[in-house]
Amino acid sequence: MNAVLATKAAFDRQGDQNDEQRVDAAMRSFVAEIGVTAALHLESCVRCGLCAKACHFAVATGDPKYTPIRKLDLLRRAYQREVGPFAPLVRALGLAKAPSIDDLQQWQELLYDSCTMCGRCTLVCPMGIDIADLVKTSRHAMFKAGLVPERLALMDRTARQWGSTATPGEDLPDILAEVSAEHGVAIPCDLAQADILVTAAPAELGDHTKALADAAKILNHIGAKWTMHQAGFDAANIGFNNGDLELQARLTRSLIDTALKIGAKTVLLPECGHAYGAARWEAAQWYDQALPLRIIHMTEFLDELLASGQIRVKPIGQSATFHDPCQIVRRGGLEAAARRVLRALGVELIELEAHGNTGYCCGGGGGVVSNQRAAPLRRRVFEIKREQVDATGAQRFVTSCGQCRITLEQGAKLAHWDKQTESLLELVADQLID
Numbered sequence: 001m002n003a004v005l006a007t008k009a010a011f012d013r014q015g016d017q018n019d020e021q022r023v024d025a026a027m028r029s030f031v032a033e034i035g036v037t038a039a040l041h042l043e044s045c046v047r048c049g050l051c052a053k054a055c056h057f058a059v060a061t062g063d064p065k066y067t068p069i070r071k072l073d074l075l076r077r078a079y080q081r082e083v084g085p086f087a088p089l090v091r092a093l094g095l096a097k098a099p100s101i102d103d104l105q106q107w108q109e110l111l112y113d114s115c116t117m118c119g120r121c122t123l124v125c126p127m128g129i130d131i132a133d134l135v136k137t138s139r140h141a142m143f144k145a146g147l148v149p150e151r152l153a154l155m156d157r158t159a160r161q162w163g164s165t166a167t168p169g170e171d172l173p174d175i176l177a178e179v180s181a182e183h184g185v186a187i188p189c190d191l192a193q194a195d196i197l198v199t200a201a202p203a204e205l206g207d208h209t210k211a212l213a214d215a216a217k218i219l220n221h222i223g224a225k226w227t228m229h230q231a232g233f234d235a236a237n238i239g240f241n242n243g244d245l246e247l248q249a250r251l252t253r254s255l256i257d258t259a260l261k262i263g264a265k266t267v268l269l270p271e272c273g274h275a276y277g278a279a280r281w282e283a284a285q286w287y288d289q290a291l292p293l294r295i296i297h298m299t300e301f302l303d304e305l306l307a308s309g310q311i312r313v314k315p316i317g318q319s320a321t322f323h324d325p326c327q328i329v330r331r332g333g334l335e336a337a338a339r340r341v342l343r344a345l346g347v348e349l350i351e352l353e354a355h356g357n358t359g360y361c362c363g364g365g366g367g368v369v370s371n372q373r374a375a376p377l378r379r380r381v382f383e384i385k386r387e388q389v390d391a392t393g394a395q396r397f398v399t400s401c402g403q404c405r406i407t408l409e410q411g412a413k414l415a416h417w418d419k420q421t422e423s424l425l426e427l428v429a430d431q432l433i434d
């Protein structure tokens with residue numbers, strides 16, 4: 001696992017800016033976004049190396065170029081040259097090189113292909129440096145410079161046009177009618193009034209329609225007044241991953257404004273990690289005020305329904321292990337909720353060696369799963385999870401994020417691993433007592 005992975009520098013470009021304009025756009029973004037917290041973080045590194053031991057890309061490849069703090073090198077240099085207390089001196093003495101177009105192109109792989117913004121490095125850093133958040137800041141500069149992996153840029157353009165990376169809003173009623181017919185469950189669409197606005201991740205309108213149908217089954221079972229709505233249905237916010245903050249704000253607003261329009265008090269998020277990060281934890285920032293309604297993840301919803309007795313489930317009676325999605329657990333705080341749901345399902349939980357807040361990322365977060373050229377890296381990272389799952393000897397393998405599921409399913413297929421990655425939501429729906 002420690003052999004250095006040979007990869008050639010990979011980068012894509014968008015737009016017609018020349019090199020000078022790209023560097024200028026990136027520098028202006030770096031400088032504009034270095035606030036007090038970021039400055040403190042950039043000043044604090046004591047080079048202890050602990051973050052390298054925490055990052056799945058560095059661990060799986062053994063390649064020092066994937067050391068987390070190195071990913072912030074361009075941001076740090078911009079800070080030292082333009083913002084820091086000794087900036088004029090640093091510039092005059094050439095103590096920090098200004099980022100060049102070659103640097104920006106080279107760092108595209110480090111910021112997008114080999115970082116899932118999982119925050120495991122942040123957790124172990126003795127100085128409390130939030131590397132994951134600063135990678136996100138750096139991605140914004142890359143987006144401004146038109147230097148985003150093309151797969152993600154394509155999704156960005158689609159989401160700007162459709163409000164979703166995969167589905168035009170006007171197609172939603174037909175898709176829901178198909179899912180409804182296939183799974184035999186009513187899925188309301190575009191109701192003028194409802195208490196809960198239910199949202200989806202792209203996979204639930206494609207490969208994972210059972211998850212959407214199972215959410216509908218549970219909502220109908222408890223008699224909720226709910227709907228999906230073509231004005232705001234895709235919670236997987238690609239702006240959050242790409243560093244396209246304007247799109248992130250627009251997609252966030254579309255969910256909240258649609259919910260308010262139909263009188264909903266709750267926005268229910270799908271089993272999707274970055275949907276939770278974007279819509280639950282960053283939404284108020286983009287909404288410019290305290291959120292006027294509740295935004296909850298599917299795992300919280302299931303946990304509350306089970307605790308209140310609104311739903312009951314038949315025990316599974318098998319052992320299971322659980323993959324903690326980073327944005328839901330480490331970054332989102334829902335470590336206990338998933339375990340309460342598993343307990344209610346009567347499974348014997350055998351924890352992974354690294355689990356809960358310290359769990360390893362699946363390797364596909366932060367848009368990496370959609371970035372085709374990162375596939376060889378994902379494959380290396382998958383082996384960490386596979387080894388840990390196999391070591392538990394558990395009969396079932398469960399998670400609560402559809403994107404993690406896709407990443408793990410892809411990894412399993414390539415590695416000829418026969419363990420199925422199951423959805424916590426689908427397990428609850430399958431065991432529901434009428």
Ligand code: SF4
Nearest residue numbers: 045046048049051125
């Ligand atoms: S763990 Fe923190 S202090 Fe140590 S090298 Fe990484 S960023 Fe620097």
Ligand code: SF4
Nearest residue numbers: 055068116118119121
């Ligand atoms: S956020 Fe995760 S993927 Fe990114 S550098 Fe840190 S540990 Fe590695």
